[in-house]
Amino acid sequence: MNAIEVRNLVKKYPGFKLDNVSFQLPKGYIMGLVGDNGAGKSTTMKLIMNSIKRDSGVVKVLGCDNTSKSFVKVKEEIGVVLDEALFPEVLNAKQVNNIMKRTYMNWEEDRFFGYMDRFSLPPDKVFKDYSRGMKMKLSISVALSHKSRLLVLDEPTSGLDPIVRDEILDILNEFTRDEENSIVISSHITGDLEKICDYVAFLHKGKLVLCEEKDTLLYKYGIVHATRSEFGVVPKNAIVSKRETPYGIDALVFREKTPKTVKIEKPTIEDIFVFMHKYREENYK
Amino acid sequence: MLDMFFIVVYTDYTVYIRYIQLRREEMDISISNTSEMPIYEQIYNQIKAQIMQGRLLEGEALPSIRSLAKDLRISVITTKRAYDELEKDGFIYTVLGKGCFVSKRNVELIREAHLKEIEEFMKKIIDLASVIDLTKEEIIEMFNILYEVDKE
Numbered sequence: 001m002n003a004i005e006v007r008n009l010v011k012k013y014p015g016f017k018l019d020n021v022s023f024q025l026p027k028g029y030i031m032g033l034v035g036d037n038g039a040g041k042s043t044t045m046k047l048i049m050n051s052i053k054r055d056s057g058v059v060k061v062l063g064c065d066n067t068s069k070s071f072v073k074v075k076e077e078i079g080v081v082l083d084e085a086l087f088p089e090v091l092n093a094k095q096v097n098n099i100m101k102r103t104y105m106n107w108e109e110d111r112f113f114g115y116m117d118r119f120s121l122p123p124d125k126v127f128k129d130y131s132r133g134m135k136m137k138l139s140i141s142v143a144l145s146h147k148s149r150l151l152v153l154d155e156p157t158s159g160l161d162p163i164v165r166d167e168i169l170d171i172l173n174e175f176t177r178d179e180e181n182s183i184v185i186s187s188h189i190t191g192d193l194e195k196i197c198d199y200v201a202f203l204h205k206g207k208l209v210l211c212e213e214k215d216t217l218l219y220k221y222g223i224v225h226a227t228r229s230e231f232g233v234v235p236k237n238a239i240v241s242k243r244e245t246p247y248g249i250d251a252l253v254f255r256e257k258t259p260k261t262v263k264i265e266k267p268t269i270e271d272i273f274v275f276m277h278k279y280r281e282e283n284y285k
Numbered sequence: 286m287l288d289m290f291f292i293v294v295y296t297d298y299t300v301y302i303r304y305i306q307l308r309r310e311e312m313d314i315s316i317s318n319t320s321e322m323p324i325y326e327q328i329y330n331q332i333k334a335q336i337m338q339g340r341l342l343e344g345e346a347l348p349s350i351r352s353l354a355k356d357l358r359i360s361v362i363t364t365k366r367a368y369d370e371l372e373k374d375g376f377i378y379t380v381l382g383k384g385c386f387v388s389k390r391n392v393e394l395i396r397e398a399h400l401k402e403i404e405e406f407m408k409k410i411i412d413l414a415s416v417i418d419l420t421k422e423e424i425i426e427m428f429n430i431l432y433e434v435d436k437e
Binding site for chain 1: 416
């Protein structure tokens with residue numbers, strides 16, 4: 001079964017269009033959404049939660065159409081974290097707990113305070129005095145404390161230090177140890193996604209450029225650093241995009257189509273992403 | 286270490302012996318992110334080597350796909366692929382709902398696996414030789430010399 005199923009999703013804003021996006025996230029897996037600013041990541045997340053109105057398309061979350069009435073019940077099982085945590089400024093964590101207790105039917109108070117402890121968050125401090133990292137950790141604690149089966153996380157690690165980020169990744173990893181649990185997560189920090197994702201989806205200017213299993217992706221592509229003459233043996237159809245400098249050529253290539261004599265390095269998701277977008281556009285100019 | 290419990294149940298005339306094997310908690314697997322080799326192949330090779338060297342014993346339970354993936358911080362899909370390949374090649378078998386176990390060691394199978402590996406190396410030799418225009422005779426000559434040296 002799929003945790004999320006998106007089909008032909010379209011949303012138009014003045015100057016932006018989320019264009020016919022389709023993808024699936026099987027239950028028990030983690031999908032990372034990668035994209036530049038304004039690519040449509042947050043729009044996609046909001047459409048998954050049906051918190052903004054779509055123009056056309058279908059979204060099913062945990063098997064339920066998200067425009068149907070029963071989606072209200074499904075929402076109980078979804079933990080959402082937006083890039084800006086929005087709790088009332090004057091509340092402290094204890095008061096947040098009291099509100100959530102009345103909001104979610106399956107609210108787990110002990111678990112919530114367990115996370116507060118684990119993240120060393122002060123329960124008496126009011127929200128506006130929290131640092132950015134603390135705010136984010138509080139939202140994540142809330143998202144994980146109502147028996148969620150799906151986490152929808154928009155930029156949960158941005159602006160946090162490496163240790164906190166690692167801690168959060170550990171918790172997300174732990175969460176999907178249960179094969180009923182799934183996560184969709186967006187981030188600019190592609191290294192974070194590389195660590196935990198099973199699938200990676202690239203969004204660019206409202207279009208889904210690719211959606212693939214992470215390790216397949218990393219193996220399918222390669223990075224070549226070569227001099228112009230060395231690069232001559234690489235066939236045109238092996239080159240995805242390239243960057244020329246006065247000293248040589250850096251290129252993103254298809255591993256399979258590149259001759260074995262050329263030294264190929266393993267790319268990072270960032271390499272693939274940057275090469276696909278930035279240099280591709282330059283190449284076609 | 287393989288832990289094994291023997292539970293002996295006496296009935297009137299028969300003695301039943303049941304083995305309950307504990308899932309191993311430690312196993313040596315190291316994943317290199319900089320390696321040219323795909324991650325699933327790294328797992329495949331390391332588990333296979335441990336089976337062939339007898340460090341993993343017949344009937345012994347392997348860690349579940351999900352827990353191995355989460356502990357190594359690699360994708361579940363990759364881990365599943367490694368296990369699938371191991372099963373396809375007869376090194377492990379799956380019991381539905383119980384997990385994966387090491388198959389009976391099969392000499393033929395191991396031989397076959399080695400032959401396959403040797404073949405891979407030979408292919409690589411051919412690839413490398415063609416780069417520097419080395420002829421087949423020269424390769425064989427080189428091999429003969431190395432072989433003799435090794436035997437002495």
